[in-house]
Amino acid sequence: SQTIHQWPATLVQPVGSPLSLECTVEGTSNPNLYWYRQAAGRGLQLLFYSVGIGQISSEVPQNLSASRPQDRQFILSSKKLLLSDSGFYLCAWSSQGPTGELFFGEGSRLTVL
Amino acid sequence: SQQGEEDPQALSIQEGENATMNCSYKTSINNLQWYRQNSGRGLVHLILIRSNEREKHSGRLRVTLDTSKKSSSLLITASRAADTASYFCATDGNTGKLIFGQGTTLQVKP
Numbered sequence: 405s406q407t408i409h410q411w412p413a414t415l416v417q418p419v420g421s422p423l424s425l426e427c428t429v430e431g432t433s434n435p436n437l438y439w440y441r442q443a444a445g446r447g448l449q450l451l452f453y454s455v456g457i458g459q460i461s462s463e464v465p466q467n468l469s470a471s472r473p474q475d476r477q478f479i480l481s482s483k484k485l486l487l488s489d490s491g492f493y494l495c496a497w498s499s500q501g502p503t504g505e506l507f508f509g510e511g512s513r514l515t516v517l
Numbered sequence: 518s519q520q521g522e523e524d525p526q527a528l529s530i531q532e533g534e535n536a537t538m539n540c541s542y543k544t545s546i547n548n549l550q551w552y553r554q555n556s557g558r559g560l561v562h563l564i565l566i567r568s569n570e571r572e573k574h575s576g577r578l579r580v581t582l583d584t585s586k587k588s589s590s591l592l593i594t595a596s597r598a599a600d601t602a603s604y605f606c607a608t609d610g611n612t613g614k615l616i617f618g619q620g621t622t623l624q625v626k627p
Contacts (some may be wrong), residue, residue, distance in 0.1 A: 405567045440617075445618055445619075446620075447605060447617040447618050447619040447620055448560075448605070448617040450614055450615070450616075453614070463614075471559075486589075492557075494559055494560065496560075501541075501611035502613055502614045503547065503548065503613065503614065503615055503616065505550065505562045505565055506550075506552075506560070506562060506615065507562070508559035508560045508561070509559050510521075510558055511557070511558065511559050513557070
């Protein structure tokens with residue numbers, strides 16, 4: 405069966421520090437991969453999605469970047485965090501394209517101080 | 518915006534009662550999905566209903582879709598304390614991506 409792992413679960417970082425959140429999927433090949441951000445009490449905002457290795461689409465201009473170095477690995481990064489980067493980050497995958505059923509990781513809560 | 522809008526924002530009921538949540542959207546869709554999120558956790562897919570379907574069931578869940586009114590409802594029957602969570606609708610619209618609503622927070626009191 406397919407599983408998705410996301411880490412770290414919780415992160416407290418100072419403003420201006422770098423960020424790296426990792427996500428890996430097991431049990432499937434060539435998944436579509438997504439990074440979402442959820443502000444407190446709000447819905448999900450799509451940040452990046454990828455349909456293959458090295459193929460990244462950015463949805464909103466921001467202080468973040470994403471990379472897909474391997475088929476089932478998706479990384480969210482920042483060189484210098486801002487206070488506004490705080491939030492709950494969710495990685496997800498799908499096999500049916502960007503509008504099919506999504507399978508989410510457990511999330512990474514980032515607090516920037 | 519073609520984002521789904523859930524209503525109500527918050528709902529509190531007693532165990533055993535039914536819970537109904539609504540979702541409205543603005544553009545035509547191919548499908549509409551409902552997800553559940555326990556506090557501090559990832560989202561879990563509940564049900565997908567296609568634009569040519571009017572009703573779908575899964576266990577204690579019943580989803581309806583009215584494309585003429587651009588709305589959907591999620592009914593949870595005989596609610597349990599374990600149903601306490603936030604529920605989100607997501608629509609595909611014509612952007613080629615899923616757009617999530619703000620969610621309905623459901624509290625089921627034992």
